Amino acid sequence: MKKINQNEYQKMVSHLGKSPWITNVIWAFFVGGAICVIGQVIIDTAKNMGISQEDAGCIASISLIFLSGLFTGFGLFDKLAKRAGAGTLVPITGFANAVISPAMEFKTEGYVLGLGAKMFVIAGPVIVYGISSSILCGLIYFFMKGGM
Amino acid sequence: MTKRLGNNTLLFPSKPVITGFYSVVGKKEWEGPLRQWFDLTVGESHIGETSWEKAESKLMELSTNGALEMAGISKEEISVFFGGDLLNQCIATNYTLRTLATPFIGLYGACSTMAESLIAGAMCIDGGFAKNVLCATSSHFCSAERQFRFPLEYGGQRPQSSQWTVTGSGATILSENGTGVRITRAAIGKVIDAGIQDLNNMGAAMAPAACDTLCAFFEDTNTTPWNYDLIVTGDLGNIGKDLLRELLFQNGYAAQNLEDCGALIFSEDQDAHAGGSGCGCSASVLNSYLLKQLNQGKWHKILFMATGALMSPTSALQGESIPGIAHLVQLEKE
Structure with missing residues (x-):
């Protein structure tokens, strides 16, 4: 066989198997939007019941995490996410799914070294860099305000 | 007698013959275009086992037993088993061999294992080292996903270029004598x-x-x-x-x-x-x-x-x- 030029081969490959991005964007827009609407309905309902804006936001997050967990457990979340892509990934639902799905998967290796250890295998980096960057931002803010 | 041609090609003058073969697949494969050709489907993915790895091992057990039955020989008549799978340490194959208990050479060639095992088996027969050899391999969508990609319930989007790991196993028996x-x-x-x-x-x-x-x-x-x-x-x-x-x-x-x-x-x-x-x-x-x-x-x-x-x-x-x-x-x- 003639020697393959890696750059030329990359070019040959790059034309094939493109994702249908227009369909993906439409799905993500509507599913992501629908999840946000559900969140907003929860916030408004809570506020109507006399709960403060801050607490209502908390209730919405908790409810969405619960629903995401429930649907993951029933094996339905991945079926929706397959089409919705970023629509289910970007809201808090994606994060909940990323924690719960490995917990379910690795239960066969035991509750400690399986479920417990592998639970954050996908979401771990988000937590590590999320907390790190918030501390960094906090420090910058602290010094911008002139220290103590 | 020469058994080589050029740099890469092997010749088998004794022409090892395939006397038994069997295929087992999962539900999705059974629903596909080749349904009429497969021998058996296992239906649900767990196949009554407690882990995906054991389920994959079960697939191989079923295919090897099927091939033995078709060839009309007992497992004691198998001189060597050549096989492997995708899992770390080829555990699906190793676990199958716990009960099959034939002499075993484990192979890893990723998805090329079926041809790899046939070549090793044909060389073994043609060299006169065995009368019957068993060549088998397996894969399981669920055990492969968790080892190579994401948990099953993770909500990700698979790109168009990605492929679906087949839940299935195939076994072939090569013999010195026979027809086929x-x-x-x-x-x-x-x-x-x-x-x-x-x-x-x-x-x-x-x-x-x-x-x-x-x-x-x-x-x-x-x-x-x-x-x-x-x-x-x-x-x-x-x-x-x-x-x-x-x-x-x-x-x-x-x-x-x-x-x-x-x-x-x-x-x-x-x-x-x-x-x-x-x-x-x-x-x-x-x-x-x-x-x-x-x-x-x-x-x-x-x-x-x-x-x-x-x-x-x-x-x-x-x-x-x-x-x-x-x-x-x-x-x-x-």
């Missing part, structure tokens, strides 16, 4: 790395290796694709198949009689994107569709070439590209 399809020639593949780093495009990673093995075989044997009724690759999928055809064309071979087990096993509406993959893909298609049709006389001489992407999640994270390999066997019906 014979292995007459083979070519052992080389590791070829064309620099593909995309874990979701295995077809592209394997196509150059498939082209290399085929070209070497054609040169050694002084043949062209037209000398064979069919050239069938293991799990290049639709993308890899197109790439292989293009690469062969660049090397001066027009191969219209090219097929791929990964492209055959699922239909477009089964959401498998670029097609099937995994050891079980080529193993289940060979031990059903291909061997049955060879026996029925639809084809007389075919080239079966299982392709493997030698991918490791560790090296992929370290920025390494994915090497490919492809082994070829020539199957002939007398």
